[in-house]
Amino acid sequence: TKPKILVTGGAGYIGSHCCKALAKAGREPVVYDDLSRGHADAVRWGPLVVGDMRDRALLEKTLAEHRIGAVIHFAALAYVGESVGAPEHYYDVNLGGMTALLEAVEAVGIDKIVFSSSCATYGTPDRLPISEDLPQAPINPYGRTKLVCEWMLQDAQVAHRLRFAALRYFNAAGADPEGEIGERHDPETHLIPLVLMAASGQAGPVKIFGTDYPTPDGTCIRDYIHVDDLARAHLLALDHLEAGGESVKLNLGTGRGASIHEVVAAVERVTGRKVPHELAPRRPGDPAELTADPSKAAEVLGFTARYRDLDEIVAHAAPWFGL
Ligand code: UDP
Structure with a gap:
């Protein structure tokens, strides 16, 4: 062994x-x-x-x-x-x-x-x-x-x-596709859990930190x-x-990015709930866009992300928030 x-x-x-x-x-x-x-x-x-x-x-x-x-x-x-x-x-x-x-x-x-x-x-x-x-x-x-x-x-x-x-x-x-473990931060500061908590009513409206970034919809883009x-x-x-x-x-990373508005839309699609949200000032320390070129990990390790769809990632996280 x-x-x-x-x-x-x-x-x-x-x-x-x-x-x-x-x-x-x-x-x-x-x-x-x-x-x-x-x-x-x-x-x-x-x-x-x-x-x-x-x-x-x-x-x-x-x-x-x-x-x-x-x-x-x-x-x-x-x-x-x-x-x-x-x-x-x-x-x-x-x-x-x-x-x-x-x-x-x-x-x-x-x-x-x-x-x-x-x-x-x-x-x-x-x-x-x-x-x-x-x-x-x-x-x-x-x-x-x-x-x-x-x-x-x-x-x-x-x-x-x-x-x-x-x-x-x-x-x-996201979370374990078999549902055994998930994401539990205290305090929670990450976007997808906070959007799910807002959708389920466990937390107040999610604040969208910055709507004036130089991105297509003005919100930060991340590679989830x-x-x-x-x-x-x-x-x-x-x-x-x-x-x-x-x-x-x-x-x-996956090589593709999603904006905060796109994350909110994915949660609404997957859960069928409205996500209460409010526009807020930028959070210090946040770059506008971070997306990976994943080709080196593919070359060296043979690694590519299997979950390419944000909806699927959100669907695995949702049960942890009672959705
Ligand atoms: N974000 C947001 N509202 C929140 C939490 C996060 O708008 O309540 C934004 C944050 O400014 C960043 C993105 O969502 O642009 C991802 O943030 P997160 O904290 O999830 O991860 P980080 O990129 O900091 O590792």
Whole structure:
């Protein structure tokens, strides 16, 4: 049998979907999570170690005790808006976590890391769709922490034997098609859950942040990728590293974008409900349009998103909001 995988942040949204995908592929995930944002009941496919990402000693002990073969590192703070107001906290947790992880894997001799990076590392791109060779110039603290983490991996690769896959997610959305796990953030700040909550009456009208962007309908365009597709991409990245493949930095997106008005329309179509919404000023730190050029992930990993239709992504998320 293949070695176990440490999944940091495995109690969270993308991490828990990745654990399920690992288990389905016959791999055993060991989750390491501080439960500050994740949910213990989303950890169902292996043991849970509750710990802080900055606790190097506990990380090292966990890696050794479970005879871990590779790490998938999700655990981090991940709200753009929050990072603008509390940058020190973001640098502390996200960079401190990566520092402790790199020290711990080096100490026990693990040489493979799959890392959750972000399209936020590109900032406001000067070309669309975004390919991996575009300059990385993040415009908020969250994006800067993800970029520095990529540099840390790069530097560790030079100094040690480490190989890594930095996966730059576009907008993760949807939920497990089998309905076992979903998206539960507290507080919820993401668009699709907030639109669904507005449709179901669990929350007030959704605010549309900015209607004067230079896009066809004036609202921001994002590349929404199904969380199950993201999970599958992590398994392919792990296969790539386990087969001896070299370090890679890859975009994970569908290649097509949807505006906020289009998301609202999709939710209305799928749920048959009206979505109460109001127009609001721009949210600081938001670029007008982020869409991926997904061709490199297709080339290197053979990965393409299976869920290409926004309605299908929304349909999988809707039951989590009673719709
Ligand atoms: N957004 C919005 N209203 C909300 C939440 C988000 O208009 O209540 C917009 C946000 O400004 C961005 C897009 O929806 O343009 C996606 O935001 P989200 O927070 O879901 O993901 P992000 O792009 O920040 O990772």
